Amino acid sequence: MLGITRDLALRSAKYYALAFTLLLPLPLAGDYITHLAIMIMLYSITAASLDILVGYTGRLSLGHAAFYAIGAYTSTLLSMNLGISPWVGILVGGVLASIFGLILGIPSLKLRGPYLAISTLGFGVIVQLMLINLDWLTRGPIGIPGIPPLPGGPLDLRSKSSFYYVALVLTLATVYVLHMISRSRVGKILMSIREDEEAALSVGVNVPLFKVLAFIISTFFAGFSGGLYAHYIRYISPAMSALSESIGILSMTIIGGFGTLVGPLMGAAVLTILQEVLRPYLEYRYLIYGALIVLVMKFFPSGIYGLVQFLVRKVRA
Amino acid sequence: MAVQPTLFMEQTVLGLMMGGIYAAVGVGLTMIFGVMKLSNFAHGEFYMIGAFLTYTLVTALGGDPYLLAPVSAIAVGLVGIALNKIVFLSLYKELREAKGAAAFFFQDLRFIMLTIGLSILFVDLALVLWGPIPIAIPSAFTSYVVKLPGGLSFSLARIMAFIVAMVSLVVLYTFLMTTKTGKAIRATSQNPSAAALVGINTYKIYDITMFISTSLAALSGGILGPIYNIYPTMGLDVVAKAFVVVITGGMGNIVGSMLAGFLIGLAEGWGGLIFGTEYRQVVAFLIMILVLWFRPQGILGGRRR
Numbered sequence: 001m002l003g004i005t006r007d008l009a010l011r012s013a014k015y016y017a018l019a020f021t022l023l024l025p026l027p028l029a030g031d032y033i034t035h036l037a038i039m040i041m042l043y044s045i046t047a048a049s050l051d052i053l054v055g056y057t058g059r060l061s062l063g064h065a066a067f068y069a070i071g072a073y074t075s076t077l078l079s080m081n082l083g084i085s086p087w088v089g090i091l092v093g094g095v096l097a098s099i100f101g102l103i104l105g106i107p108s109l110k111l112r113g114p115y116l117a118i119s120t121l122g123f124g125v126i127v128q129l130m131l132i133n134l135d136w137l138t139r140g141p142i143g144i145p146g147i148p149p150l151p152g153g154p155l156d157l158r159s160k161s162s163f164y165y166v167a168l169v170l171t172l173a174t175v176y177v178l179h180m181i182s183r184s185r186v187g188k189i190l191m192s193i194r195e196d197e198e199a200a201l202s203v204g205v206n207v208p209l210f211k212v213l214a215f216i217i218s219t220f221f222a223g224f225s226g227g228l229y230a231h232y233i234r235y236i237s238p239a240m241s242a243l244s245e246s247i248g249i250l251s252m253t254i255i256g257g258f259g260t261l262v263g264p265l266m267g268a269a270v271l272t273i274l275q276e277v278l279r280p281y282l283e284y285r286y287l288i289y290g291a292l293i294v295l296v297m298k299f300f301p302s303g304i305y306g307l308v309q310f311l312v313r314k315v316r317a
Numbered sequence: 318m319a320v321q322p323t324l325f326m327e328q329t330v331l332g333l334m335m336g337g338i339y340a341a342v343g344v345g346l347t348m349i350f351g352v353m354k355l356s357n358f359a360h361g362e363f364y365m366i367g368a369f370l371t372y373t374l375v376t377a378l379g380g381d382p383y384l385l386a387p388v389s390a391i392a393v394g395l396v397g398i399a400l401n402k403i404v405f406l407s408l409y410k411e412l413r414e415a416k417g418a419a420a421f422f423f424q425d426l427r428f429i430m431l432t433i434g435l436s437i438l439f440v441d442l443a444l445v446l447w448g449p450i451p452i453a454i455p456s457a458f459t460s461y462v463v464k465l466p467g468g469l470s471f472s473l474a475r476i477m478a479f480i481v482a483m484v485s486l487v488v489l490y491t492f493l494m495t496t497k498t499g500k501a502i503r504a505t506s507q508n509p510s511a512a513a514l515v516g517i518n519t520y521k522i523y524d525i526t527m528f529i530s531t532s533l534a535a536l537s538g539g540i541l542g543p544i545y546n547i548y549p550t551m552g553l554d555v556v557a558k559a560f561v562v563v564i565t566g567g568m569g570n571i572v573g574s575m576l577a578g579f580l581i582g583l584a585e586g587w588g589g590l591i592f593g594t595e596y597r598q599v600v601a602f603l604i605m606i607l608v609l610w611f612r613p614q615g616i617l618g619g620r621r622r
Binding site for chain 1: 435439
């Protein structure tokens with residue numbers, strides 16, 4: 001078992017190294033492209049973290065942006081009020097998000113489909129209302145400006161190109177960790193729960209434990225990416241936790257192709273770029289966005305990744 | 318915290334009136350879930366489109382929203398049928414052939430995402446057609462104020478909205494309980510394959526259910542237009558509330574949804590008094606969480622999770 005895992009690790013490490021090398025010179029293309037690439041990477045972490053829940057465990061979440069916002073607010077408040085290093089802050093943000101994930105995960109153990117979707121949606125609404133109304137802590141709807149950047153030692157992480165490399169390393173590291181989790185015994189168990197919970201129970205799998213574990217892993221990385229976002233954009237507001245934001249992240253995971261980890265990265269890239277391209281047609285932007293989701297769900301439910309696999313197979317044959 | 322009796326009475330009546338609307342929107346949603354096993358996240362957008370269509374009819378033709386809301390409700394209902402035929406029909410057929418828990422999860426997810434996509438699409442369509450600025454539907458009833466005993470006064474528009482919601486709920490209940498089509502809808506909800514065996518055309522039942530559900534939502538939007546402002550994203554707030562109503566009442570349970578609508582409306586009115594109006598939304602979700610913990614089948618029982 002360990003041998004197979006190591007073999008897989010080596011094989012996928014090769015792909016990650018290749019991707020890393022290819023992406024290295026990107027900041028040469030200018031600040032605008034670099035900014036887009038950073039946004040894609042931050043969304044990739046969030047979308048991939050949601051995939052552990054949706055794609056691997058079969059639990060739909062419509063409140064994932066709430067965890068993202070919890071991470072962002074935690075790290076921001078720690079660094080601005082207590083002077084704690086943002087590097088520590090983003091980890092604490094991830095941990096706090098996963099504690100909330102645990103709290104939400106326990107009652108939702110028994111819930112499925114629309115029930116779980118609505119409770120996660122409700123959780124998102126409650127978090128957003130808290131961020132708006134606890135204004136002594138969060139400054140309410142106006143949000144928090146002037147968040148300190150990540151300290152980078154000799155590197156100035158205010159500059160987009162320096163931040164790009166930090167984001168690249170962290171994104172690849174996160175995706176690699178998520179990838180290893182999904183390929184490990186834990187990932188297999190999660191998938192067995194998605195496929196048939198009763199069967200998993202009958203062969204002695206501790207189903208509740210693994211369901212909660214999926215929540216903890218998934219929400220940790222969502223909180224982590226929220227913290228990164230806060231110290232990159234350096235402004236946060238309760239709008240981060242809005243339902244539309246959760247749906248945006250879910251769209252990336254699902255349009256990209258869920259249950260694959262690579263799919264959500266593609267989804268993040270395609271939807272972020274699409275948003276930019278459609279910016280001149282501002283009022284029709286979401287019309288196209290919505291139509292795209294409908295079309296993918298109706299005709300190509302395995303998403304962009306599925307489409308790519310299909311095309312690759314066609315070309316090879 | 319001391320609560321003034323007049324304020325308490327006012328919030329109680331307002332809560333019950335709002336509850337009537339929640340019930341009407343929730344019943345449509347629970348019917349779609351019960352009959353078609355479809356969680357329709359675009360349900361709130363039918364409510365929104367109903368409101369805007371009523372507005373357009375009122376400004377174009379003159380006349381009162383309480384006369385024209387039913388017209389726009391029927392139009393939106395027809396859109397619902399068209400959507401059902403174009404978008405959902407092939408998915409139902411796939412779902413019937415699907416086997417195993419994973420396949421069901423997958424279809425469930427597909428339905429949810431598909432309707433979320435539709436919701437985004439409709440919101441933007443409304444934004445393009447009617448603009449982002451909240452507008453009020455003009456109605457003569459808004460300016461009449463009815464004085465009730467105990468120092469309470471409400472606009473006639475509010476009372477009209479409540480009456481229309483009540484009448485439509487009673488009509489729907491009678492329809493489902495007494496007519497042949499109503500019985501066929503209930504049969505399909507209980508067991509689609511058995512219903513098909515005894516000669517019910519279930520796909521036609523799906524169309525009728527979609528019509529009832531969407532037109533009820535549109536009617537609610539139209540009759541609330543003279544009281545609250547209407548805007549493209551108004552459906553998003555309502556769909557969350559409607560799902561709370563549906564879960565509290567028991568998924569697929571029509572009477573449960575009617576009761577839960579009033580319960581949530583009332584709880585929001587009182588919750589607003591106790592915790593402040595900014596936490597009204599939290600009250601509804603807290604009730605839902607409590608119901609899921611202690612009585613997951615809903616207050617009157619419904620489909621198992």
